[in-house]
Amino acid sequence: MQQHFPVEINSPEAMKAFGFKLSKHLSSGDVLALIGDLGAGKTHLTQGIAQALGRNNAVTSPTFALVNEYTDCSPELIHFDWYRMEAPEELLAIGWEDYLERDAILVIEWPDRFPEMIPPGTHCIHIEHIDGGRKLSYAIA
Incomplete structure (x- = not known):
């Protein structure tokens, strides 16, 4: 994946296209942490990944739901947003450790909230x- 970076993106459509391309370098069990300010394009990037994995329906930020599972992707895509969480215990309460065991790609928005929870x-x-x-x-x- 390193060969694709650094890269400059100039539109939401280009961010989705980059996510589509990036998906070719991800596989089951991978964790992808997206670090950036509000409006940086984290969800657009995830939308491109989901589209490449076969999702034809909407992909939205899980800001209020905390996690969205897209089981119609291959592999499955599980999309987290840690922005509204206050403590790592909340992450454990929604089953973080179980998600890490799933045969899926995990995408995390706002992972810098709990860096200690990010696996090596x-x-x-x-x-x-x-x-x-x-x-x-x-x-x-």
Whole structure:
């Protein structure tokens, strides 16, 4: 995946297209942490990944639901938003440890809220606002 970064994205459509391309480098059991401010494009990136995995219906931010499961994807896609959580115990209460055992791709928005809960080997994409768009960089946790 490293060969795709850094990259500059200049529209929501381009962010979705990048997510589509990025999905080809993800497989069951992978965790993808998306780090960026409000409006950075985390959900658009996830929408592109879901589309590439076969999802034809809407993909929305799980801001209030905390987690959305897309079982019609192959592999399954589980999309988290930790923004509204106050403590790691809330994450454990929704079954975080069980999700880590699933044969799915896990995408986390706002993982920097609880960095101690991110498993080693997590793919991390940092999204920052720049003039005319976004700049994405990549690291492994």
